[in-house]
Amino acid sequence: MDIGIHVKDLNAWFGKTQALYNIALEIPAKRTTAIIGPSGCGKSTFVRCLNRMHETIPQATVKGEVKIADLDVYGKGVSPVWIRRRVGMVFQKANPFPTMSIYDNVAAGLKLNGFSNRRQLDAVVERSLRSAALWDEVKDIAKKKSGASLSGGQQQRLCLARALAVEPEVLLMDEPASALDPISTAKIEDLIFELKEKYTVVIVTHNMQQAARVAEYTAFFLMGNLVEFDKTEKMFTKPSDKRTEDYITGRFG
Amino acid sequence: MVNALAVGAVSLATLVVLTPLVMILGTVIIHGMAGVNWSFFTQIPKPVGEAGGGMANAIVGSAMILLVASAIGIPLGVGAGIFLAEYGRNFYGNIVRFTSDVLNGIPSIVIGITAYALVVLKQGHFSLLAGGIALGIMMVPTVCRTTEEVLLMVPQSIREAALGLGIPQWRTTLSVVVRTATAGIVTSIMLAFARVAGETAPLLFTSLNNSFWNWKLSEQTASMPMQIFVYSISAYDDWIQKAWTGAMVLIAMIIFTVILVRFVTNRGMLKGAR
Numbered sequence: 001m002d003i004g005i006h007v008k009d010l011n012a013w014f015g016k017t018q019a020l021y022n023i024a025l026e027i028p029a030k031r032t033t034a035i036i037g038p039s040g041c042g043k044s045t046f047v048r049c050l051n052r053m054h055e056t057i058p059q060a061t062v063k064g065e066v067k068i069a070d071l072d073v074y075g076k077g078v079s080p081v082w083i084r085r086r087v088g089m090v091f092q093k094a095n096p097f098p099t100m101s102i103y104d105n106v107a108a109g110l111k112l113n114g115f116s117n118r119r120q121l122d123a124v125v126e127r128s129l130r131s132a133a134l135w136d137e138v139k140d141i142a143k144k145k146s147g148a149s150l151s152g153g154q155q156q157r158l159c160l161a162r163a164l165a166v167e168p169e170v171l172l173m174d175e176p177a178s179a180l181d182p183i184s185t186a187k188i189e190d191l192i193f194e195l196k197e198k199y200t201v202v203i204v205t206h207n208m209q210q211a212a213r214v215a216e217y218t219a220f221f222l223m224g225n226l227v228e229f230d231k232t233e234k235m236f237t238k239p240s241d242k243r244t245e246d247y248i249t250g251r252f253g
Numbered sequence: 254m255v256n257a258l259a260v261g262a263v264s265l266a267t268l269v270v271l272t273p274l275v276m277i278l279g280t281v282i283i284h285g286m287a288g289v290n291w292s293f294f295t296q297i298p299k300p301v302g303e304a305g306g307g308m309a310n311a312i313v314g315s316a317m318i319l320l321v322a323s324a325i326g327i328p329l330g331v332g333a334g335i336f337l338a339e340y341g342r343n344f345y346g347n348i349v350r351f352t353s354d355v356l357n358g359i360p361s362i363v364i365g366i367t368a369y370a371l372v373v374l375k376q377g378h379f380s381l382l383a384g385g386i387a388l389g390i391m392m393v394p395t396v397c398r399t400t401e402e403v404l405l406m407v408p409q410s411i412r413e414a415a416l417g418l419g420i421p422q423w424r425t426t427l428s429v430v431v432r433t434a435t436a437g438i439v440t441s442i443m444l445a446f447a448r449v450a451g452e453t454a455p456l457l458f459t460s461l462n463n464s465f466w467n468w469k470l471s472e473q474t475a476s477m478p479m480q481i482f483v484y485s486i487s488a489y490d491d492w493i494q495k496a497w498t499g500a501m502v503l504i505a506m507i508i509f510t511v512i513l514v515r516f517v518t519n520r521g522m523l524k525g526a527r
Contacts, residue, residue, distance in 0.1 A: 081420070082419065084417055084418065084419035086419075089417040091410060091417070093410055095411055095414040097414065098411070098433055100432075108429075109419060112424050113419065113420060166418055166419060
């Protein structure tokens with residue numbers, strides 16, 4: 001098993017409040033890893049540390065080591081912009097750019113970084129929309145309609161296509177289906193299942209059934225600490241920590 | 254019952270607000286229409302005592318002053334607004350905010366005197382440029398603060414989406430945040446534009462007036478508000494008539510510009526976006 005993301009001694013703060021304590025784990029490459037835990041346990045903060053989005057919040061700070069393949073995410077002189085091109089992200093609430101067409105939404109990551117070859121852009125947009133299982137629904141309206149005119153589930157798949165268009169190595173998903181109906185959720189889950197062939201996927205979820213369905217590995221966070229990290233099967237059948245067992249069986253959280 | 258009362262109260266308030274507007278517009282149109290003719294828009298004023306002539310030079314002068322004012326006020330105002338919204342959550346931002354609010358409260362005649370001291374005295378004579386600078390300064394605080402407001406209304410999630418794609422901060426601000434708020438920024442510019450278009454006091458000290466054509470930045474120039482002012486306090490019926498017509502044309506020009514800009518900026522945007 002290749003290691004996709006290597007995390008060591010990761011600490012994160014919001015102002016003076018510490019949100020993560022000495023997180024250390026090795027996320028396997030080209031697999032799906034679920035991050036579970038009760039609200040406020042640091043799941044989102046953790047994934048936002050992986051692509052340096054955490055530091056965009058005023059007064060938020062990070063200390064520790066994150067390595068993606070050979071890339072030192074918090075290394076000296078490493079630009080967060082560069083990291084974010086290699087680590088894509090899908091957010092909890094679908095956030096397409098409201099003034100851009102569907103096409104421009106998908107092309108945004110390339111266009112706004114100065115890439116302007118029309119034919120190649122067309123190809124990238126089509127491929128990304130296909131990967132997000134949205135192509136058939138929008139191919140005729142992609143240049144005419146705004147991204148905001150789509151339904152919630154379609155918008156979230158549009159955001160996924162947008163993230164895939166820049167060809168990241170890692171895909172972070174912060175509760176991507178928590179605001180969607182069961183059918184849209186199932187579509188996103190199917191996609192995650194396909195995506196792991198090409199990408200290292202890290203998905204934050206509240207929903208333990210979802211973690212069990214899509215992820216090979218699961219990490220359980222509690223109050224800013226990593227309690228347990230193992231194969232999903234083992235986590236849900238024979239967890240080695242009492243707290244994991246309590247959470248999974250619904251005794252708290 | 255309470256609901257009916259509330260609806261009644263707001264309806265009454267609307268009526269009270271609309272009444273003076275309708276009355277002013279009505280009076281200006283009734284008095285102004287009488288003086289509308291071809292020569293009003295094509296000729297410069299005739300010498301005292303001669304009938305006829307028009308305000309063509311003042312219309313052009315006003316347009317040019319406003320062009321200069323916009324060229325100064327819009328980039329400075331929008332730029333400062335972007336700074337305040339995206340980078341100004343700190344001490345420096347507060348200084349800019351405070352300064353801008355104070356500037357907004359300074360009487361327009363004081364701005365005129367400032368432009369007089371800064372530009373007219375340096376140049377040695379009154380000029381179109383000085384008038385444009387005075388009005389441009391007046392546009393800055395309105396454009397700046399309203400631009401900040403509309404940029405802050407752009408959801409944080411949109412900024413995160415762009416940053417998360419590896420788009421640099423400056424690009425995110427310009428191509429995503431500002432673009433999302435374009436309609437609001439245009440509104441803020443139009444507000445400021447309409448406000449300074451009718452200003453007379455700052456022009457007294459800067460562009461003054463001119464009975465002839467002027468196409469140069471460095472010369473004093475006629476302008477609609479000045480010409481209306483001069484004519485309206487004159488003793489000649491013909492001039493007073495021209496003042497009414499001038500007032501009507503000035504209002505029409507402002508409304509026309511606002512509608513035109515709205516039309517042009519709306520067409521470029523997507524329908525589903527709003």
